[in-house]
Amino acid sequence: MKIRFALALTALIPLMVACKAQDGTAETTAPAATTPAAAEAAPAATPAPEAAAAEGATPAAAADAASTDAAANTPVPAPARPVGPEPVAGTDYVVIEGGQPFQPATGKIEVAEIFGYVCPACARFQPLVGSWKAGLPADVNFVYVPAGFGGIWDNYARAYYAAETLGVQEKTHDALYAAIHIDQTLKGERGTDSVEDIANFYGKYGVDPKTFTDTMGSFSVAAKVNRAKQFAQRSKIGGTPSVIVNGKYLVKGKGFEDMLRIADHLIARERAANAK
DSSP states (O other): OHHHHHHHHHTOSSOOOOBOOTTSOSOSOOOOOOOOOOOOOOOOOOOOOOSOOOTTOOHHHHHHHHHHHHHHHSOOOOOOOOOSSOOOBTTTEEEOTTOOOSSOOTTOEEEEEEEOTTOHHHHHHHHHHHHHHHTOOTTEEEEEEEOOOSTHHHHHHHHHHHHHHTTOHHHHHHHHHHHHHTSOSSOGGGSOOOHHHHHHHHHTTTOOHHHHHHHHTSHHHHHHHHHHHHHHHHTTOOSBSEEEETTTEEEOOSSHHHHHHHHHHHHHHHHHHHHO
């Protein structure tokens, strides 16, 4: 599904524009996505096993011991150095006054993507950000924050948190983008998807539609959606997708790849500040 989703999205024309709130206050132009360059895979060094096992040990036991020693002695790789020039405030990012992470975690640098399932630009960004997210260092905590711009946006924001509550968010995230923008079994902003329509989509992934509907309408999900709205408002986003680093920086950039490059620099900046 992920490969099919990525290939289908790259074929979408014309190029997507940034999605915006229904009141029209958001930016109307988004950075165009380009195909990310393949990262060079550096071969991992494998420590040599111990020269000799304990006397009487079987070959299998000796191999296990060597494997254990190798794992214990393998150094944790350092985060990759960001590429390109240092980002410039006002051009590459905006400092968010009094900004705070959405979900603070001790010892973690947060990267939040404010997105909308119904947003074509977000659907186009997802294969890039999904691949980038998978390679983030262990000290970075990536969180999705659904945008609630009213109407169908709010329904899909509730769907995100209902899916998270029911434990199916990760396996349905790409699939929901595909259902709206590729397969068009859901309409997104092209029509009006009812709560039942959305619940029936999640029914394909082992969730009882009535349970999903009830969860979407729950107090806890409503509270999470309101909190996400407050975060987006506090971050002064101009549209979706938006990337926020540690609650402090709203990333700009010239394109989707450039946004992620700038985010890498800001992550490194926060890491260096935390080390002082």
